[in-house]
Amino acid sequence: DTGVSQDPRHKITKRGQNVTFRCDPISEHNRLYWYRQTLGQGPEFLTYFQNEAQLEKSRLLSDRFSAERPKGSFSTLEIQRTEQGDSAMYLCASSLIPSRGRTNYGYTFGSGTRLTVV
């Protein structure tokens, strides 16, 4: 397994356009997370999936954002009608489901997709 893969690495788009990012998690990981990181800040939680179910969405995730994980494997994050404030690094991570006694539930992050809205 090559870890968590994200595509594309970089995306430049004009304001008002739609963009879609893809994340391929580690195959045995049940959970998949999306984070957003703006310049000079730590990553902020956006949403996460357990298998194909989207269990939580942050209030940061406006109506223009939608995420899917249709078969419990890869996930897509779509931003509609992009705005300049959407410019950021979008990070995907995956992990095993936490359970009592399991200590190896750390997140593995992908390299991120850097979005620039011009």
Added chain:
Amino acid sequence: GDSVTQMEGPVTLSEEAFLTINCTYTATGYPSLFWYVQYPGEGLQLLLKATKADDKGSNKGFEATYRKETTSFHLEKGSVQVSDSAVYFCALWSSNDYKLSFGAGTTVTVRA
């Protein structure tokens, strides 16, 4: 909610100097604590972790001890190298909501 606060940077050091980055946390329950590192243009890499009080995480010469009495998880390295130049993030995994929360990051630059 659960959160972490880490010292602000940037931090600039000479090679072989001692590095410490402070991190304190606020949490209910039994959080796990992590340090992640981000090299320029890359994603986050797990540097070390500690899952319970008094645990010491270590990797690549870096160490951090989970101190419940001071709610701290300070990162230390005795002799830094130029290759340690990166942004370091303290993170907390909450046992309440099973999510990872990050500090704002500390930029470290090591000069030869």
